[in-house]
Amino acid sequence: MTSEPSRRKGRPAGRGRAGRRRGAPDTRGEILAAARAQFGELGYDGATVRGIAGAAGVDPALVHHYFGAKEKLFLAAMEIPFDPAIISERIADDSVGMGIGERAIRTFLGVWGDPAARAPILAMLRSAMRHEAAATLLRQFITRAILGRVLVAFDGIPSGPLRAEALASHLIGLAIVRYVVKLEPIASVSDEELIALVAPVLQQYYDGAF
Incomplete structure (x- = not known):
C-alpha cells in the first residue's frame, strides 16, 4: 500500500488540521x-x-x-509596556524642583493614566492577590526593575532600603484601592487632588526620622 499515514482519508494533500491556523508572522x-x-x-x-x-x-x-x-x-x-529605567529616573531625579514624594506620585499616576500600560499592570495586581507565582513575578519586577534604581535616591539615609520599600508599598496599595477595588472617593478623585493628599505622606518616608 502507498497510503500516507499522516493523511486522513478524503482530505486533500497539504491541508492542515481543521480549526487550526498555520503560524504566520503576526x-x-x-x-x-x-x-x-x-x-x-x-x-x-x-x-x-x-x-x-x-x-x-x-x-x-x-x-x-x-x-x-x-x-x-x-x-x-505581561511584558511591561514602559521603560522601568525612565520611570525610576523620574522618581530619583532631584533636579525638577519637587520632592521625591511628589515625583513618585506624579510618575505613578502618569503610568496608570495610560490605558495601554494600565491593562497589563492591572492583570499583574489581580493575579498577585490570587496566585503565588504572579505575586513572585510582581515582587521581582518591582525589586529588580524599579526599586533597585530608586534606591539610589535613598543612598546615605538611615534605613534607606526600608524607606524606599515603604514608599513603593504605599503606591501599590493606592493602585489596588484606586484601580482594582475602585473604592470611592479615591477611585474618582482627580490626579491633582490625590497628589496634594498623598505626596506629603510619601515625602515622610524620605524625610522622617526614626
Whole structure:
C-alpha cells in the first residue's frame, strides 16, 4: 500500500488540521494581545488557554506551540509596556524642583493614566492577590526593575532600603484601592487632588526620622 499515514482519508494533500491556523508572522503577536486582554479582564485564574486561543482566532495547540503552559504565556504577555529605567529616573531625579514624594506620585499616576500600560499592570495586581507565582513575578519586577534604581535616591539615609520599600508599598496599595477595588472617593478623585493628599505622606518616608 502507498497510503500516507499522516493523511486522513478524503482530505486533500497539504491541508492542515481543521480549526487550526498555520503560524504566520503576526500570529504570536495576536496571541499576546488576546492574552493581555484576557488576563487583564479575568485575572490569572479566570483566563484560560482555550479562551485566549478563541479570542486570537487560533487553535489552543498553537498557543501551546508558541508559549507552552499558561504560566509561560502569562510571563510573556505581561511584558511591561514602559521603560522601568525612565520611570525610576523620574522618581530619583532631584533636579525638577519637587520632592521625591511628589515625583513618585506624579510618575505613578502618569503610568496608570495610560490605558495601554494600565491593562497589563492591572492583570499583574489581580493575579498577585490570587496566585503565588504572579505575586513572585510582581515582587521581582518591582525589586529588580524599579526599586533597585530608586534606591539610589535613598543612598546615605538611615534605613534607606526600608524607606524606599515603604514608599513603593504605599503606591501599590493606592493602585489596588484606586484601580482594582475602585473604592470611592479615591477611585474618582482627580490626579491633582490625590497628589496634594498623598505626596506629603510619601515625602515622610524620605524625610522622617526614626
